């Protein structure tokens with residue numbers, strides 16, 4: 508599992524596998540939107556009707572939500588609440604934690620149901636967990652040879668100054 | 673911790689503004705938000721009380737531009753400064769890449785600054801971070817007010833290790849971008865060293 512302090516790295520190959528997986532989950536669960544968020548609030552991947560959604564804000568608030576309920580869990584002696592569900596008038600949100608570090612969010616309406624979403628999420632979570640583990644392994648190899656293929660090893664002061672101009 | 677995405681060629685970093693209640697953390701973010709071009713910023717989210725005290729956090733996503741073909745995004749967060757929101761502060765610090773400590777320069781807030789700085793160290797340590805090893809900037813805010821503690825004294829009390837520090841008046845924006853730039857620079861230099 509990813510330690511809380513290792514930086515998250517995403518590569519093309521794993522990104523494609525993740526996209527394929529959440530697209531399949533979207534279809535099979537009849538849901539509207541699915542996204543994957545790092546526990547620190549960084550959006551990892553999104554699919555479905557995302558055009559009118561502020562996915563960056565959603566990612567940050569989801570992470571805040573998980574962090575707050577995680578804090579609540581600890582206070583009552585639980586490790587964490589691994590599944591959250593918010594029911595709205597039209598849309599519902601199903602949130603689950605995968606591999607301790609990544610948050611899977613499914614937004615669905617009356618075309619689906621909580622039971623179906625739950626079932627499909629459970630299956631997809633196992634596959635997602637495998638991809639995430641592969642990602643960690645890759646990141647570790649990368650970490651043992653820092654800077655080798657890092658695009659940041661060559662950053663100059665000018666590069667940084669230029670960002671603000 | 674930073675998130676490097678080779679698939680979308682993006683790098684995301686998290687910066688947290690810390691400091692005692694009413695020192696001007698939210699004001700820093702509001703100023704940056706107001707002065708940033710539309711296409712370089714996302715929505716600013718403020719989870720606040722009815723009296724506009726931060727309740728959980730403020731969040732401002734910024735896209736600063738590209739470095740070596742990678743879009744650099746900074747996610748700015750503020751913590752709630754009021755003492756009793758400590759549990760929330762700990763949560764916001766998770767995964768932080770760089771910290772800005774906003775000090776309130778007013779004499780009567782001297783103790784509050786010191787207490788908040790101690791609280792920052794404690795909360796970081798609880799998560800296995802050491803403040804000395806993190807990109808860290810101190811901003812002496814509210815320099816426009818008449819009852820300010822002299823900079824030298826603030827420095828002695830809040831910045832014994834001599835990290836980069838600067839004066840500001842977040843209400844008019846003086847020093848806010850300089851602060852952001854200083855911390856962003858340190859975060860990127862940290863990345864360069866290899867994480």
Ligand SMILES: Nc1nc2c(ncn2[C@@H]2O[C@H](COP(=O)(O)OP(=O)(O)OP(=O)(O)O)[C@@H](O)[C@H]2O)c(=O)[nH]1
Nearest residue numbers: 693694695696697698699726752753814841842843
């Ligand atoms: N005179 C002066 N007032 C300032 C300055 N910066 C902020 N303020 C004022 O100080 C008050 C508190 O500012 P906030 O930004 O809400 O403070 P905060 O640190 O976010 O406070 P919490 O959310 O409670 O932690 C507001 O009324 C601001 O207008 C400054 O540089 N000079």
Ligand SMILES: [Mg+2]
Nearest residue numbers: 697698725726
């Ligand atoms: Mg505030």
